Amino acid sequence: MYDFAIRGALIEDGSGGQSFEGDIAVDGGHIAAVGSVGASRAEVDAEGLVAAPGFVDAHTHDDMELHCNPDNGSKIKQGVTTVICGSCGFSAFPHAPGRPSPDFLSVDGWWRTYQEYQEVLTDHGIGTNSASFVGHNTVQRLLLGADSAEPSARALAAVCDDIRRAMDYGALGVSTGLIYRPGRHTSTAALTRIVATVSDYGGIHSTHLRDESDGLLNAIAEVASVSRETGASLQISHLKVIGEHNWGSLSAALDQIDRIRADGIDIAFDVYPYTAGSGPLATYFPPDDIDVTRARLVQIIRCPDYPHFEGWRLADIAREEGLSLRSVTHRLVTAPNADKTLCVIFEIHEDDMLEALSHPAAMVGSDGIPQQTGVPHPRLQGTFPRVLGHFSRDKGVFSQSAAIQKMTSMPATRYGLRGRGLLRPGYAADIVVFDPTTIADCGTYSSRADPVGVRHVFVNGKQALSNAALTGVRAGRVLTREER
Ligand SMILES: [Zn+2]
Numbered sequence: 499m500y501d502f503a504i505r506g507a508l509i510e511d512g513s514g515g516q517s518f519e520g521d522i523a524v525d526g527g528h529i530a531a532v533g534s535v536g537a538s539r540a541e542v543d544a545e546g547l548v549a550a551p552g553f554v555d556a557h558t559h560d561d562m563e564l565h566c567n568p569d570n571g572s573k574i575k576q577g578v579t580t581v582i583c584g585s586c587g588f589s590a591f592p593h594a595p596g597r598p599s600p601d602f603l604s605v606d607g608w609w610r611t612y613q614e615y616q617e618v619l620t621d622h623g624i625g626t627n628s629a630s631f632v633g634h635n636t637v638q639r640l641l642l643g644a645d646s647a648e649p650s651a652r653a654l655a656a657v658c659d660d661i662r663r664a665m666d667y668g669a670l671g672v673s674t675g676l677i678y679r680p681g682r683h684t685s686t687a688a689l690t691r692i693v694a695t696v697s698d699y700g701g702i703h704s705t706h707l708r709d710e711s712d713g714l715l716n717a718i719a720e721v722a723s724v725s726r727e728t729g730a731s732l733q734i735s736h737l738k739v740i741g742e743h744n745w746g747s748l749s750a751a752l753d754q755i756d757r758i759r760a761d762g763i764d765i766a767f768d769v770y771p772y773t774a775g776s777g778p779l780a781t782y783f784p785p786d787d788i789d790v791t792r793a794r795l796v797q798i799i800r801c802p803d804y805p806h807f808e809g810w811r812l813a814d815i816a817r818e819e820g821l822s823l824r825s826v827t828h829r830l831v832t833a834p835n836a837d838k839t840l841c842v843i844f845e846i847h848e849d850d851m852l853e854a855l856s857h858p859a860a861m862v863g864s865d866g867i868p869q870q871t872g873v874p875h876p877r878l879q880g881t882f883p884r885v886l887g888h889f890s891r892d893k894g895v896f897s898q899s900a901a902i903q904k905m906t907s908m909p910a911t912r913y914g915l916r917g918r919g920l921l922r923p924g925y926a927a928d929i930v931v932f933d934p935t936t937i938a939d940c941g942t943y944s945s946r947a948d949p950v951g952v953r954h955v956f957v958n959g960k961q962a963l964s965n966a967a968l969t970g971v972r973a974g975r976v977l978t979r980e981e982r
Pocket residue numbers: 585586675706735736
């Protein structure tokens with residue numbers, strides 16, 4: 499007798515193959531059988547619904563959310579059961595207690611190492627599973643300061659030692675954020691040393707490229723050369739091309755990626771399904787070099803210094819204040835908490851985004867940045883329903899099976915999450931049940947909203963979402979890098 503069975507679902511097993519009707523039996527937190535299954539103690543009626551492996555969010559900034567709001571409800575409500583953290587060069591560890599990290603994660607707590615951070619998460623429980631990269635920016639800032647330029651050989655060795663320690667505790671690899679400080683000052687030679695540290699473990703280099711605009715191809719060539727040198731697998735974060743004058747040129751980047759793959763380098767990437775980027779305002783607009791044309795595309799979404807401007811376009815703030823766009827931008831990026839001011843920038847073309855997302859090496863990653871106040875970029879709450887509803891069902895950009903593969907087996911395989919990402923006997927019972935006719939994202943850039951259509955979510959065999967309502971059950975686990 500099984501613990502429970504999901505009956506009569508259209509089963510998308512995550513492999514990208516043909517869907518089929520059947521049942522899923524769960525026992526002891528694992529999938530026991532798929533197809534026509536026997537008696538169970540409890541039943542979930544999934545007639546007319548799709549059952550799929552729980553989604554893996556390939557790129558998140560949920561590091562602090564897992565500590566402050568451990569249910570991670572904004573992900574569970576989308577059907578996400580595993581989040582990949584430590585992205586863009588920033589991780590919750592290593593950490594110096596009492597010294598909140600100076601980046602948008604604003605990390606603080608008693609832990610120092612990845613091992614201690616895992617203890618924190620395990621002690622209070624987490625709603626989703628989590629796995630993490632160690633962030634190069636975080637490590638180097640802690641040791642040498644944010645403005646550390648090229649470290650000495652000895653300092654670089656210390657950075658690599660800290661990265662190695664995180665790898666010993668099961669980090670997936672190292673992430674770099676080459677537009678942030680100190681990553682933007684890191685030379686290709688130093689980057690190669692850093693990435694070589696994780697390639698010894700079979701780890702991955704996940705990178706926010708140095709340039710996603712005019713210099714995109716050079717930026718891809720740089721990290722590909724690092725992988726060629728070190729043998730490390732390469733994951734390009736939130737692949738896109740920004741700036742109106744570059745629209746239409748993403749195909750050149752995809753051609754380049756195809757050539758790199760043909761060359762034998764293990765390269766893949768993630769994409770979020772929106773045409774606006776998001777991040778810290780001060781990173782995009784250094785006070786001494788404000789790009790006014792770009793500032794026209796900006797909306798402020800979080801601003802501790804001027805909370806009443808949250809939700810406003812910079813141009814509207816300028817008009818309201820009777821200031822030029824340059825002065826108002828300057829004022830925001832030089833305010834005391836400018837590091838924590840976040841914005842969205844409408845600078846991606848949908849055709850480029852969809853071309854990237856449709857590529858066989860593309861997986862889905864929200865890149866959402868949790869925030870308690872204001873309105874976050876809608877990708878935080880809507881990414882997965884948007885891919886399935888708006889782009890797969892309504893616009894027919896790709897099949898439902900292909901979309902689900904990009905959210906399940908692809909990232910699970912990529913990150914070495916053994917026994918997850920497929921509906922197969924013996925796999926962990928991370929399962930989402932959703933209504934394919936109604937699933938949709940509902941949030942906008944000016945209002946938060948939960949998605950619709952996701953009915954039930956199971957994490958390690960425990961129900962985290964029941965009839966679209968959070969249960970408060972925290973059955974997630976910290977997943978560490980498997981020996982690959
Ligand atoms: Zn990034």
